Amino acid sequence: MLIRSILFTPATRLDRLPRALSSGADIVIVDLEDGVGEGVKSAARAALVALAGRGFDGSADRIGVRINTLGSAHGIRDMAALLDCAKWPAVLVVPKVNAASEVRQVASLSAGRRARLLITLETAVGLANAPDILSVAPSDALVGYGSADHMAETGGTMKVESLGWARGQIVNAAAMRGLSVLDGVWLDYKNTDGLEAEARLVKSMGFSGKIAIHPDQIPVINRVFSPTDAELETARAMIKASEAVGGGAFSFNGKMVDAPVLARAYRLMEFTNRSTT
Numbered sequence: 001m002l003i004r005s006i007l008f009t010p011a012t013r014l015d016r017l018p019r020a021l022s023s024g025a026d027i028v029i030v031d032l033e034d035g036v037g038e039g040v041k042s043a044a045r046a047a048l049v050a051l052a053g054r055g056f057d058g059s060a061d062r063i064g065v066r067i068n069t070l071g072s073a074h075g076i077r078d079m080a081a082l083l084d085c086a087k088w089p090a091v092l093v094v095p096k097v098n099a100a101s102e103v104r105q106v107a108s109l110s111a112g113r114r115a116r117l118l119i120t121l122e123t124a125v126g127l128a129n130a131p132d133i134l135s136v137a138p139s140d141a142l143v144g145y146g147s148a149d150h151m152a153e154t155g156g157t158m159k160v161e162s163l164g165w166a167r168g169q170i171v172n173a174a175a176m177r178g179l180s181v182l183d184g185v186w187l188d189y190k191n192t193d194g195l196e197a198e199a200r201l202v203k204s205m206g207f208s209g210k211i212a213i214h215p216d217q218i219p220v221i222n223r224v225f226s227p228t229d230a231e232l233e234t235a236r237a238m239i240k241a242s243e244a245v246g247g248g249a250f251s252f253n254g255k256m257v258d259a260p261v262l263a264r265a266y267r268l269m270e271f272t273n274r275s276t277t
Helices: 011-022 038-053 073-083 100-109 124-128 130-135 147-154 160-175 192-205 215-225 229-245 259-275
Strands: 005-010 027-031 063-066 091-094 116-121 142-145 180-183 209-212 250-252 255-257
Touching: 005 011, 005 215, 011 027, 011 038, 011 215, 027 038, 027 091, 038 073, 073 100, 091 100, 100 116, 100 130, 116 130, 124 130, 124 147, 124 160, 130 160, 142 160, 147 160, 160 180, 160 192, 180 192, 192 209, 192 215, 209 215, 229 250, 229 255, 229 259
Parallel strands: 005 027, 005 209, 027 063, 063 091, 091 116, 116 142, 142 180, 180 209
Antiparallel strands: 250 255
């Protein structure tokens, strides 16, 4: 599944879930972490368990869950609660990952479950360790950049000049594993022109989507990160050429195509198949 847009809603405000799902976001994340105050963490966890018990109200394929960091008691309780749930969401967001051991731990605990991991890099240590962290990520994992938290720690701003280094680090580390990357939030949610400009910039860097903070941001994000007709035509032709040569590396339009390039073509076609069913 090609994921372009993610929207968060607090587990304590599940009354917002229908609107979030109707926004067109590819995945709606039920949040147990930053969107939930310290005093209501237990209530948020109980609300999530109840939602899971109802089979995520028939929307499990479009719902994810963000737990608290595994370095906290809340994160451990979140994982324990999820492990007792018969039904799991489509995505499990692991925030503020600082070390490869955290990814191994979550991957081991969730083995055999349906959820894809979204590994969020949003600390100075996490950015420094990005290659090691992502080297142990499952092959279908997603990567997210928590730009707001990262800049809060470094003292930087949310301007493009401040974010450039971290974005490059994450894209490069993810590329070494062939993983898709989602950029952080655009805070000025009423400024859709600014959002579109930033989305196009990060798409040109290699990001495949963006995290939203408001439902009105979703149409812009989806439009920018959806494949163009030209991209889809090229992907179809590339797949056909691969089938003609029987697989392996081959030349296409004057360029060499190997497994990672071909995988992107299949992901683009997967988006087309999903959007037309």
